[in-house]
Amino acid sequence: MSAQPATHRELGLTDSEFELIVEKMGREPNTVELAMFSLLWSEHCAYKHSRKLLGKLPTDGPRVVMGPGENAGAVDVGSGFAVAFKVESHNHPSAVEPFQGAATGVGGILRDVFAIGARPIAILDSLRFGELDSVRSRHLLDGAVRGIGHYGNSIGVPNVGGEIYFEEPYEHNCLVNAMCIGFAKTEEMVRAAAAGIGNTVVLMGATTGRDGIGGASVLASAELGEGDDAKRPTVQVGDPFEESKVLECCLELLEKGLLVSLQDLGAAGLTSSAGEMASAGGVGIDIDVAAVPLREADMEPFEIMVSESQERMLAVVEPSKVEAVLTVCDKWQTGSAEIGVVTDSGHVRILKAGEVVGDMPVEALVDGCPLYDLAPAAPAAWIYGNKRTLDPDADSAETLLALLAAPSIASKKWVFQQYDQVVGSRTVRRPEAADAAVLQLPESGNAIGVSIDGNGRRVACEPFNGTVEAVLECAQNLACVGAEPLGLTNCLNFGNPEKPVPAWQLDRAISGLASVCEQLGVPVVGGNVSLYNEGPDGPIYPTPVVAMVGELPDPAKTAPSSFQREGDAIALLGPFAPTMHGSELTKQRGELELGLPEPDVAAVAAACAIVRDAVRSGRVASAHDVSDGGLASALAECSIGAGIGLRADLQDLRERGCTPEEALFGEGTGGFVLSGDRAELEALGALIIGTVGGTTIELAAGDRSLIVGVTDATEAWRSLDARAESAAEPPRRRLRSAP
């Protein structure tokens, strides 16, 4: 049975948008055309609520090889090689069906990277769920982790890092952001623009079915709510084996110089791929849906054009090379079909066995969507909930253990142990071994560090400063492994931009992102925006996930985050002036409120440079940034990883205006915990605060002190394993129980 044609409202277009389409077309669009417009004019494809703001971001830099607008950004790593990277969300599909949603999120981001001719060499992911004591959150966590593992493990790309936060505002709308890193010879990289009138358009990979119809418009560009179970058919189903073949096939085609351009089929399927290729090349494209290999013979032309079936790529090929292209596809046992031709018409024309069933000007279809201004308004007070889970009278030792056991801080070993971290022979630092993943690049003789960060709770406290902090944390993580930032990408996960508070959050966050990238001199080479992340209880925490790639000259000269030797001195470096604003402890006390101090970007950048040089020259034994759970948690993590205790006095932080409690558990940007030779650390200008040794973590700060056994701290920090495993409980099939 074929799907029934829907009205423009059912497809997510407003009346005025529909009228604009009629005006640009000079007539009412038919079913095929309306379906295609509704997707390319969706928030997901057109960025209609964010594009104006994104123009503020700095995108140029001497090392930029590809910037925004391509399938992925890329930076030069020397010797004629480039590193490509991109992050993309697959939030709503994962909230509706976590395994396939997350799996196809990985599949999609891999295709973005090999679409520009780069071999995927690593995956990272950034996940957000509701609190771990919720059955639904554990079900989503379990499904998403299995899905990410299933896809990445099967295709042979290592998962080298990431982060996970558990917060109530993500209860109904989890976030699954997947990042892929690729490596390429710069001269073999390819752009997505169609070119060459008369060239053939070849569809490669899987057959086209009815899965994922309307995914971009119905699922990705609207709030979640009741009845989302019925949207499950809009979630695509992934097949990593097919992708593995398509990946190798595409890389072989590019290596042999057989393609003019290449584009993956993601959201909005053939519609967006064909439309965007034509738009980028300033040409037209004819597609004959009768030539598209189908899973179900009776599919309507509009279904073929909007299907989001996975593992498909679209290439433009010179006619003389088509035969050779089809031969390589046969070798890899992957499908291939000549489905269209590049024209000079400036139109995307859809044909069915030669008969025209759709005809739209490329300009109207791809670039004609109106861009909207936001109507932001700051909230008067904290709009999210507060829940006390820790007694405010808990002593400092209990507090430290409660922080270490917080699911957002605790070890994520249970998660990353389900991912292949080593395939490809590049992984020099595996997850939790260092602050950033380190991948060696023997081809160019150097290495990269990669980090992905974004603490939504702190962004919710103050979107501008919180976003600045997220970028600074990335930079600090890179500094800890000796890497210097080359470029940044992001995935902006926010609520409904048509509402004033999410609009304010988005506006402030993008301003913060632009400001900090400008000050650090780090170009934004790409990005993704995911809006309408709301559940019945309101918007998610505003969550700009930022990912940075940095270069380090020698993969052997990097630092672990844990202490290395008994007797080493411990030092604090950087402009760290912690407060309780937005901290994990404030969350556990149920005292969250608006407000976050403004970071001193220049001072943090200077500290990063000192740490980076110290790591590269081997002057420190370990380096770890201070983030969630404050200095006490950072120090404890350094001890737990080493299995060695420590003794430290944080009294000197009083000079920075900190109370004893803030010194222990307060959070803020710019702090590094270093260990090593005392004289070396002093020479860096670091503040000596203690010594590595013993079997206990002993901390003092004015009238507050604590002693916790390393064993006890380890047990608390490892507690996620058992708690997550109870995901074996039967998953709840409904999005939410009775109201």
Place this chain on the structure above:
Amino acid sequence: MIWGVLQFPGSCDERDALNACEVVGGEARLIWHEERDLSGVDGVVVPGGFSYGDYLRAGAIARFSPAMEAVADLAAAGGPVLGICNGFQVLCEAGLLPGALLRNQELRFICKQADLLDSDGATLSVPMKHGEGRYYAPEEMLDALEANGQVAYRYADGHNSNGSVRDIAGVRNERGNVVGLMPHPEHAVDPLTGSIDGRQVFEALEGFTS
């Protein structure tokens, strides 16, 4: 020594295996799964990955590939054959090695560094990463394997994360020229990525010739 590394659709670790063969001092080239001609190759690595998507059962389709026919001939002639992870599964499916690999006890994919003991009792630190790595064979077969010295690698105490019977991580055929193991020695040849103990697994096969 010249190694051939098989490449199936869905192989993942073939380039790592190629690299490892070179690190231990050999030469290596990829053998496409449709090739039947192994001339010029002294030994073969059947690498890790998900050959044919592990459809039907891990290794069940790859065993019928033309290249595997040639590998069976090489093995019969006494040439060295090393199956790693999916390659081990393929060799078991092909009947070149005894036993079978089942889903991990915890029903989850596991990736971690594991300590292995070789037949001489030496400890090797090598990564393991698989979802179907629980070695199984009937009791009588296990007794026979032990009696013949065919248990090539065992997980050290506390390192048997998949529930393999008798802690078996890898086995060899009676002649000793065909070896398969679930952990990945090709990922333990570079000190920067964690360990170089995997080199010994390759070197242990260098004495065999067809």
